Amino acid sequence: MIKKVFMRLIYFVKNDVRYFFKKINSMFRNKIDQYQRAKLQLEDAKIQIDPELERKIDNKELPILSLKNVTITFGSGKKVFKAVDDVSLDIYKGETFSLVGESGSGKTTIGKAIVRINPLTSGEIIYKGRRISGKLSKYEDRFVIRNIQMIFQDPAASLNERATIDYIVSEGIYNFKLYENEKERVRKTEEALISVGLLPEHLTRYPHEFSGGQRQRIGIARSIIMEPQFIVADEPISALDVSIRAQVLNLLKKFQIERGITYLFIAHDLSVVRFISDRIGVIYKGKIVELAESEELFSYPLHPYTISLMSAIPIPDPILEKNKKLIVYDPSIHDYSEEKPRLREIRKGHFILANSKEFIEYQKKLESINTNQA
Amino acid sequence: MDKERKVVLSLKNLEVKFNVRARILRAIRNVSLDIYEGQSIAIVGESGSGKSVLTKTFTGMLEENGRITNGEIWFEGQDLAKLQTNKEWQSIRGNKIATVFQDPMTSLNPIKTIGSQISEVIMLHQGKSPSEAKEIAINLIKRVGIANAQKRFYDYPFQYSGGMRQRIVIAIALACLPKILVCDEPTTALDVTIQAQIIDLIKDLQKEYGFTTIYITHDLGVVANVADTVAVMYAGQIVEIGTVEEIFYNPKHPYTWALLSSMPQLSERGTELYTIHGTPPSLYNEVKGDAFAPRNPYAMKIDFVEEPPFFKVSETHYAKTWLLDPRAPKVEPPKAIQNLHKKLSSKLGVNDR
Ligand SMILES: Nc1ncnc2c1ncn2[C@@H]1O[C@H](COP(=O)(O)OP(=O)(O)OP(=O)(O)O)[C@@H](O)[C@H]1O
Ligand SMILES: Nc1ncnc2c1ncn2[C@@H]1O[C@H](COP(=O)(O)OP(=O)(O)OP(=O)(O)O)[C@@H](O)[C@H]1O
Ligand SMILES: [Mg+2]
Ligand SMILES: [Mg+2]
Numbered sequence: 001m002i003k004k005v006f007m008r009l010i011y012f013v014k015n016d017v018r019y020f021f022k023k024i025n026s027m028f029r030n031k032i033d034q035y036q037r038a039k040l041q042l043e044d045a046k047i048q049i050d051p052e053l054e055r056k057i058d059n060k061e062l063p064i065l066s067l068k069n070v071t072i073t074f075g076s077g078k079k080v081f082k083a084v085d086d087v088s089l090d091i092y093k094g095e096t097f098s099l100v101g102e103s104g105s106g107k108t109t110i111g112k113a114i115v116r117i118n119p120l121t122s123g124e125i126i127y128k129g130r131r132i133s134g135k136l137s138k139y140e141d142r143f144v145i146r147n148i149q150m151i152f153q154d155p156a157a158s159l160n161e162r163a164t165i166d167y168i169v170s171e172g173i174y175n176f177k178l179y180e181n182e183k184e185r186v187r188k189t190e191e192a193l194i195s196v197g198l199l200p201e202h203l204t205r206y207p208h209e210f211s212g213g214q215r216q217r218i219g220i221a222r223s224i225i226m227e228p229q230f231i232v233a234d235e236p237i238s239a240l241d242v243s244i245r246a247q248v249l250n251l252l253k254k255f256q257i258e259r260g261i262t263y264l265f266i267a268h269d270l271s272v273v274r275f276i277s278d279r280i281g282v283i284y285k286g287k288i289v290e291l292a293e294s295e296e297l298f299s300y301p302l303h304p305y306t307i308s309l310m311s312a313i314p315i316p317d318p319i320l321e322k323n324k325k326l327i328v329y330d331p332s333i334h335d336y337s338e339e340k341p342r343l344r345e346i347r348k349g350h351f352i353l354a355n356s357k358e359f360i361e362y363q364k365k366l367e368s369i370n371t372n373q374a
Numbered sequence: 375m376d377k378e379r380k381v382v383l384s385l386k387n388l389e390v391k392f393n394v395r396a397r398i399l400r401a402i403r404n405v406s407l408d409i410y411e412g413q414s415i416a417i418v419g420e421s422g423s424g425k426s427v428l429t430k431t432f433t434g435m436l437e438e439n440g441r442i443t444n445g446e447i448w449f450e451g452q453d454l455a456k457l458q459t460n461k462e463w464q465s466i467r468g469n470k471i472a473t474v475f476q477d478p479m480t481s482l483n484p485i486k487t488i489g490s491q492i493s494e495v496i497m498l499h500q501g502k503s504p505s506e507a508k509e510i511a512i513n514l515i516k517r518v519g520i521a522n523a524q525k526r527f528y529d530y531p532f533q534y535s536g537g538m539r540q541r542i543v544i545a546i547a548l549a550c551l552p553k554i555l556v557c558d559e560p561t562t563a564l565d566v567t568i569q570a571q572i573i574d575l576i577k578d579l580q581k582e583y584g585f586t587t588i589y590i591t592h593d594l595g596v597v598a599n600v601a602d603t604v605a606v607m608y609a610g611q612i613v614e615i616g617t618v619e620e621i622f623y624n625p626k627h628p629y630t631w632a633l634l635s636s637m638p639q640l641s642e643r644g645t646e647l648y649t650i651h652g653t654p655p656s657l658y659n660e661v662k663g664d665a666f667a668p669r670n671p672y673a674m675k676i677d678f679v680e681e682p683p684f685f686k687v688s689e690t691h692y693a694k695t696w697l698l699d700p701r702a703p704k705v706e707p708p709k710a711i712q713n714l715h716k717k718l719s720s721k722l723g724v725n726d727r
Contacts, residue, residue: 074533102565103537153536197653208437209394213421213592235536238559241421241592242636246647249638253646268537268565271595275638275647295643312566314595316637317718318618321598326570 037177043139044146053129062129063090064262065114065230070123070133072109072286083109085286086123088343091262098265098273098294100309101283107266108153111232114264115150116141127230146176149228151219153235153266158219159207165218166203169193172226192225193218197247213240220248224255234266249276270313274298279349282306284331288343292350300369302352302362305329334358379410381448382586383432383554388445388455390427390436399657401427401440403610409554409586414577416589416597416618418633419607420654425590428607429556431455433473434463469499472552474544474560481543482531488515488542489527492549499550514545519571537564544572548579555580558590573600594637598622603690606630609654609665616691622714625707626685626693628670634711639718648710664696672697672705 056062072084084106091097099107112118114125116132125133132144149172152158159168170189172178179185190200196217207215220236233252237245249272255261267273273280273294280297282290282305290303301307308329315321334341339355346352352362390402401424409415417425430436432447432454447454449466457463475481483491492511496502502510508527515523518541531539540560547555557576564572573596580587589600597604597618604621606614606629614627625631632650641647652669655661664670667677676682676696685698696702706712 100565103541103568104535105565108536199653205394209392211422211426241419242594242633242638243650244421245592246636246638246649250646250649268569269593270566272638275641275643309565309567312570314566314569314593314599315718315722316594316598316622316634316639317715318598318622319715320718320722321595324599326567329567 034180037180040142040177044142046139047130047143049128049130057093057128058260060092060094063126064093064128065091065264066126067110067114068124068126070110070113070125071121072106072113072118073121083286084113087283087286087288088123089281089288089291091264093262094256094260095278096256096263096265096276098267098277098280099283100266100268100270100273100280102309103268105283106286107283108234111150111234111264111266114230114232115148116144117150142176145172146178146226147228148230148232149223149226150232151223151234151236153238159215161207163206164203165193165198165205165207168207168218169203169222169225172222176226178226188225192221195224195251196221197244213244216240217244217248227259228261229259230262230264232264232266235268236265237267237272238269245272252276270310282309287353288351289353290351291343296347296350300347300350300366302346302350302365303354304333305331379413381408382411383409384446384448385409385428385432386446386448388428388431388447389443390424390431390440391443392437392440394439394658397658401610401657402431403657403661404445405610405612406445407605407612407615409588411586412580412584413603414580414587414589414601415603415605416591416601417605417607418591418594418597419613419629420609420633420650421592422654423607424610425607426558429473429558429588429590432466432554433471433556434460434467435473468495468547468552469550470552471554471556472547472550473556473558474540474547475558481546482539484531487528487530488534489529492542492546495546495549510549511545514549515542517575518542518545519568519575537568540564541568541572544576551583552585554586554588556588556590559592560589569596576600594622594634606633609661610657611665611694613666613695614693616687616693620688620691624687624691625711626687626691626698627666627695628672628697629666630693631707631711632669634714635708639721640710664694674702 053062057064067087067089070084070087071082074081074083087110099110101107109118113120113133120133124131127144127148166189169192170185173185173188179188189203193200193202198214198217198221207218210218216236223231237248240248252263256263265277277294279291279293281288282303284305290297290306297306301310308327311325311327315324336355341353341355341358343351343353344359346362346366354362385405385407388402388405389400392399392401405428417428419425431442432449434457442455445455454466489508489511492514493504493507496507496510497504512523512527515526520526520538520541534542544560560572576587577600591597601618604616604618605612606621606627608629614621614625614630621630625634635648636650638647650669655665663679664677664682667673670677674696682694682696684692684694686692697705
């Protein structure tokens with residue numbers, strides 16, 4: 001009996017002590033957090049975007065992000081491999097720009113260059129008038145991370161298997177102290193999780209305890225929690241079932257409308273790309289071969305690679321799909337021995353990689369499609 | 375099902391549970407399924423519905439915290455549900471039943487060359503010498519559509535793009551000449567052209583070697599292409615199964631209706647995509663009645679009380695919904711998916727040129 005009471009007492013004391021330490025700990029942590037937060041804010045204030053420039057970007061007079069003659073190579077000496085070959089692109093605020101193209105064409109490499117994982121071999125990347133490629137100071141680097149987030153293609157490989165979902169999702173805001181106190185951190189983390197269709201109860205779980213689609217959504221949650229302005233979404237929906245895919249797409253759209261987020265969207269599912277993109281760039285072996293507004297591209301595909309790509313889109317109908325004819329692209333049809341191709345505008349906003357001879361043929365083709373439809 | 379055909383794999387009343395920190399998650403709830411020789415079956419269904427776990431039960435890949443708590447898995451006269459040790463699995467896993475996973479990185483060793491990884495499998499499963507294995511490996515690399523196979527043989531996984539890695543994983547799976555090939559999201563990381571090529575490749579090899587394929591995919595276009603049979607899963611159960619035509623043109627289960635309605639091809643630009651309201655039930659709790667009932671606009675009282683049995687629609691078509699009970703009111707599938715073939719033909723007609 002006495003023993004029992006004694007044990008009880010110990011139990012209470014133990015709990016009290018534990019509670020006490022927890023409290024101190026969290027007070028302490030909050031103080032450190034607040035201090036670091038203030039320091040970071042001070043540094044972040046060093047980056048001022050000219051309001052006039054901001055206005056022009058908001059009005060889509062100027063692009064929010066530009067790639068200027070970006071070339072990225074891997075390897076060295078004789079084994080140099082050009083993954084991205086002189087790509088120039090302008091992406092405007094609030095739009096969804098999609099990159100499509102075959103596997104290995106350099107889409108991910110471009111995305112990773114924007115978030116500064118892949119260094120450029122030549123060319124530059126401009127975000128809100130500032131160069132964000134090449135060497136940057138620490139606070140400039142942070143500016144990029146806070147503004148531009150990437151949702152990675154390989155959901156399992158990009159999640160730390162030993163960390164809890166709580167840690168994984170809040171890592172970014174933790175590193176940059178983007179919260180007032182622990183309570184707000186938890187709130188933000190839970191909100192991010194809920195917004196991708198997961199539950200707060202998932203916070204204590206580990207990545208391997210989730211299905212493929214759930215892991216992909218964890219990847220999305222950890223990006224959006226940073227409230228970035230620009231998101232590189234690399235195949236963000238490929239492992240999702242159609243309904244969650246629709247949820248995630250609606251969600252990305254909602255963020256876009258509410259916060260004016262701009263997306264560089266990388267996806268191979270052209271049926272989705274058609275639906276969500278404002279503009280689409282078709283890339284083949286590191287080069288943009290065609291670029292146009294979404295409906296324009298789907299209605300008037302001109303480059304033979306684009307046509308081949310479209311012929312391969314899976315159709316969710318057994319009869320149509322089983323009778324579908326694939327058109328194979330043969331790059332040897334281009335004769336560039338005399339004149340090299342460049343990206344030319346064939347119709348407002350519709351660009352195509354061609355030399356002068358090809359360009360004339362494409363023009364003829366475009367005319368004939370038009371007269372056929374009239 | 376065709377009575378003449380031979381069953382290669384038979385799942386009976388299968389149940390799988392996971393231990394998650396002192397809680398029990400019931401991932402597979404009483405699933406029975408016969409898979410036939412040479413069949414090409416697609417398993418579709420919501421994320422987390424148990425597609426991967428179901429196939430892991432017969433590939434011996436269930437994680438350590440998971441176990442088969444009930445049921446049988448018959449394959450070549452053996453009940454795989456009884457296998458315990460890795461050693462017992464060895465003759466089956468990756469040999470007679472091979473898997474291509476959705477995540478290529480998890481199946482490749484990052485510090486070994488691609489070539490050595492394929493050769494190893496060939497030496498192990500086909501008993502070839504290193505030089506023979508190398509030749510076969512290079513051939514396989516070529517067959518999955520990677521140029522410069524001779525040179526690429528010596529590259530490491532990180533030097534390949536996402537899609538190329540996936541093709542290598544397929545090459546490795548094929549190197550074992552399996553009886554059953556499980557493709558878990560085999561082409562999600564691939565662009566449409568390569569995807570079409572890979573699918574054709576798998577179909578060709580299937581014809582050549584006569585193996586059975588089980589596809590897990592979210593892409594209904596891929597399903598339409600590869601599958602002769604489609605099984606629809608929801609919350610750890612198969613809720614509808616039929617030929618691919620029956621599932622697309624005459625679906626019976628409200629979840630299948632919702633799934634088909636979510637296709638982006640059926641939406642208009644600038645509108646919201648169709649989504650299924652609510653979330654699937656937590657598998658930690660006992661599911662009462664029809665698991666889909668809380669999200670089902672056609673749910674009846676009984677759906678919340680009693681689990682529906684399978685109702686027969688045709689010799690090949692079964693659905694687990696009370697709507698097929700003779701006493702149920704007659705309801706039509708949603709407008710969006712009626713006359714699906716006609717709708718898609720006219721909608722996608724622009725691409726025909
Ligand atoms: N770190 C690296 N070292 C060497 N080569 C690389 C590296 N990263 C990418 N590559 C090569 O660069 C090319 C482009 O790769 P990238 O990952 O950008 O392709 P992708 O267009 O994203 O393809 P996918 O659709 O398959 O993901 C590929 O040929 C790839 O092998
Ligand atoms: N090792 C594990 N521990 C705990 N729970 C698990 C484990 N593996 C899977 N689960 C759970 O089992 C359920 C079924 O998972 P499974 O991976 O089969 O889903 P899926 O249908 O393949 O989904 P997706 O389409 O997203 O890949 C999910 O709720 C998942 O969270
Ligand atoms: Mg990629
Ligand atoms: Mg899965």
